[in-house]
Amino acid sequence: MGLRERKKRATRAALAEAAVRLAAEHGVDNVTVEAISEAADVSPRTFFNYFDSRDDAFVTIDAEVGTRIREAVLAAPPSLDPLTAVHRAFADELADVERRHEVWNLRAEVLKQAPHLMVRSLGAHLEDELGLARAIAQRLDPGSPEPERPGLYPRLLAAVAGTAVRISIEHWSAGGATVPFLAVFERVFTHLAAGLPAPPPDDR
Amino acid sequence: MGLRERKKRATRAALAEAAVRLAAEHGVDNVTVEAISEAADVSPRTFFNYFDSRDDAFVTIDAEVGTRIREAVLAAPPSLDPLTAVHRAFADELADVERRHEVWNLRAEVLKQAPHLMVRSLGAHLEDELGLARAIAQRLDPGSPEPERPGLYPRLLAAVAGTAVRISIEHWSAGGATVPFLAVFERVFTHLAAGLPAPPPDDR
DNA sequence: ATGAAAAAATGCAGAGAATGCAAAATCTTT
DNA sequence: AAAGATTTTGCATTCTCTGCATTTTTTCAT
Incomplete structure (x- = not known):
């Protein structure tokens, strides 16, 4: 598995984990895409390259x-x-x-x-x-x-x-x-x- | 059942029906809240008094x-x-x-x-x-x-x-x-x- | 009937979600 | 190292959704 693939997985995982942690701390409704992206160190636009919607970040699992x-x-x-x-x-x-x-x-x-x-x-x-x-x-x-x-x-x-x-x-x-x-x-x-x-x- | 209650039901039903009909005709993604509201003859703001989200209009049923x-x-x-x-x-x-x-x-x-x-x-x-x-x-x-x-x-x-x-x-x-x-x-x-x-x- | 109270509808302003596109950065392959 | 492919990003834009103040409509007691 090349570096590119590994990075993709890492990014996705980082976004999903950041989403859940932030939600657990501040409540689901008080977590913006911007905050999740910032916690995962990517741009908000990148978030939407990985998930179709904000909610998907909390929900999507191993395919x-x-x-x-x-x-x-x-x-x-x-x-x-x-x-x-x-x-x-x-x-x-x-x-x-x-x-x-x-x-x-x-x-x-x-x-x-x-x-x-x-x-x-x-x-x-x-x-x-x-x-x-x-x-x-x-x-x-x-x-x-x-x-x-x-x-x-x-x-x-x-x-x-x-x-x-x-x-x-x-x-x-x-x-x-x-x-x-x-x-x-x-x-x-x-x-x-x-x-x-x-x-x-x-x-x- | 008083007039108020009847009107509420009528409004809700009109919104739901408008949503489904418009979606059937133009595709779900090409139906805005504004269009649904207009078809049901209420303001967009009123739409959200009845449904928590746009999608709910397609989905919510008799309680x-x-x-x-x-x-x-x-x-x-x-x-x-x-x-x-x-x-x-x-x-x-x-x-x-x-x-x-x-x-x-x-x-x-x-x-x-x-x-x-x-x-x-x-x-x-x-x-x-x-x-x-x-x-x-x-x-x-x-x-x-x-x-x-x-x-x-x-x-x-x-x-x-x-x-x-x-x-x-x-x-x-x-x-x-x-x-x-x-x-x-x-x-x-x-x-x-x-x-x-x-x-x-x-x-x- | 009529006026007061309750409920619903509306307009407006604003935050946030989501998408398309083009430019920049990064990874892969040879 | 250079060309090619992929990913990330910024930007502009449209749409969703919420809060609040105001107006309209319905209800109820008199």
């Missing part, structure tokens, strides 16, 4: 996560049912939520203050949803190529998986991270696999 | 829908399992998706052109999610009052229900509305109730 999950879903043993395959793919990816949980918490704090950013954040994940649905469809039907328009079931499973991630993080975070994150994630998929029946009083 | 769904969930016969209770509440509310499907399609067309608006649209629904989760929690535990912070299961069920609505509409709309919407909706809940197992080849 490769989606790719890895899709590949994991396709690579899982054929004997696994789809829900479990998706479950494991996400679990592997989320294993280090706790390790980097300082950064996550900082960002979560910011998003909590600004619901519209939370919305955007979900949207970022949503982009991957269609790709995941395609991967699921191909897994169900290994002979044919990946369909451009997945059927109802693959779409539903992909969407529900994304929802599961979100709810797990929200619930885990709301509880103050007092239990292992993956434990929450397991409970969620247990509910889903059972068809969402009313749980016993001690499991709500 | 009472959420209330009706919550009430329906609470009023459903206690013998119904939670998933079914939620299912029925939404189904009743969505019964006229097809009747008003001209407006929906117009809006859907606009949102398709502008992914970031799609994201916002989802967010609008998301706001209701917490309220629904509370209602579900109370339904599960009729004795106690509605909890401020619902547990994992109510949150999950509320979120999954919202996802089910979205996927149903997307899939139905992508298929050109060639089948009854509620039929799609039923299939989705059948998948969910079964725990999302791999469906037979003819049901994907």
Whole structure:
């Protein structure tokens, strides 16, 4: 990886981090593009070379996560049912939520203050949803190529998986991270696999 | 309902409709607040009295829908399992998706052109999610009052229900509305109730 | 009806977001 | 080191959004 590429990544990361730190300190609405740019040592114009909007700086995440999950879903043993395959793919990816949980918490704090950013954040994940649905469809039907328009079931499973991630993080975070994150994630998929029946009083 | 309230509704509706129509004609990015306001016969400043942002005009929907769904969930016969209770509440509310499907399609067309608006649209629904989760929690535990912070299961069920609505509409709309919407909706809940197992080849 | 109170609409001024374009600075390749 | 490609930057401009003071409209009590 050449110097140019490294610099680009560094710049983007510096902008994103500056945005989150400034927001955590002064409140989201009191952070201007100018301030973010200054903290990252670039011109305001450069900010917009990296992000389409101010809000994107708080929200945009690693684009490769989606790719890895899709590949994991396709690579899982054929004997696994789809829900479990998706479950494991996400679990592997989320294993280090706790390790980097300082950064996550900082960002979560910011998003909590600004619901519209939370919305955007979900949207970022949503982009991957269609790709995941395609991967699921191909897994169900290994002979044919990946369909451009997945059927109802693959779409539903992909969407529900994304929802599961979100709810797990929200619930885990709301509880103050007092239990292992993956434990929450397991409970969620247990509910889903059972068809969402009313749980016993001690499991709500 | 007094004159004031009626006028407010009319103004809001006029702004929202003007926004969607102008966007459908000229493209989302070529519609300014000024143009929307002019089409709705109010001042640009008034626009911002009704919507927090330009984009909200394309996205915001009837705020009472959420209330009706919550009430329906609470009023459903206690013998119904939670998933079914939620299912029925939404189904009743969505019964006229097809009747008003001209407006929906117009809006859907606009949102398709502008992914970031799609994201916002989802967010609008998301706001209701917490309220629904509370209602579900109370339904599960009729004795106690509605909890401020619902547990994992109510949150999950509320979120999954919202996802089910979205996927149903997307899939139905992508298929050109060639089948009854509620039929799609039923299939989705059948998948969910079964725990999302791999469906037979003819049901994907 | 009518006048006082409440709510909504408006105009205006101004900060900030976002984009296009051309010039300058920086990195890559040979 | 020089040519070429890419990135950064400054500048001008349009549009979004907010606060505040003023005017208009609706409501309510008399």
